Amino acid sequence: MIRFILKTFVITELEIRKIFHDPTEIVLRTVQPTLWLLIFGQVFQKMHPMNGSMPYIDFMTPGILAQSVLFISIFYGIAVIWERDLGLTQKFLVTPTPRTALVLGKALSAGIRSIPVMTIIYMLAFLLKVKLNLAITEIFTVLLAVVMASVLFSTFSLIIACLVKTRERFMGIGQVLTMPLFFASNAIYPIDIMPRWLQILSHVNPLTYTINVLRSSMLQNQSQANVFRDLGILMILCVLLIIIGGALYKRVII
Secondary structure (H helix, E strand, C coil): CHHHHHHHHHHHHHHHHHHHHCCHHHHHHCHHHHHHHHHHHHHHCCCCCECCCECHHHHHHHHHHHHHHHHHHHCCCHHHHHHHHHCHHHHHHCCCCCHHHHHHHHHHHHHHHHHHHHHHHHHHHHHCCCCECCCHHHHHHHHHHHHHHHHHHHHHHHHHHHHHCCHHHHHHHHHHHHHHHHHCCCCCCCHHHCCHHHHHHHHCCHHHHHHHHHHHHHECCCCCCCHHHHHHHHHHHHHHHHHHHHHHHHHHHC
């Protein structure tokens, strides 16, 4: 078990080095959530309060953080295809490192990439006077949810990359998936105003459970009743996808 953890962290550290080689990636990743909060959020701030008395900008801020995590992670699998083309995947596979450790290490690096974006969204939300809950325990819960969601969606992305094997097909599938995952969630509107069929999709959408945790923990005066349930669902999905990803990882070179 200790060897598994150490090998996972080695893979994570290798992936994190890429950020230091090109830190502009982090800056570019913050452009989209900034535009959503400063333009879309400010316009819809004029709407009636959501969920009784919550301003719309407060309601959507956790959703935009979840959207950013999704967009960072869902295209992460393309790196696996690049590594295959460069011959790196073959080198990883001949090492004694367990394939699940390879998958988990790459997925954790996606979570670490999401942390600067999370920090910037917190700063923007503070400037926009969102009623943030700044208790240490709640910030840690948000961080945990962000990392778990990144692991989940980046592993899902890796599984897709292992199955489709070409960059063009992968990018097409990734673009098809992102919008339905985002709009079939409670990111920018509550579930109870959705049509019935969309409510059903929302309840099987992992992004919804991520947003539930973020909304409960980021904002003041929110119920914490279902936080552990939602984190548990995310954890189960992460473990399941990592196992599947580990089993499929070798297929990327076949």
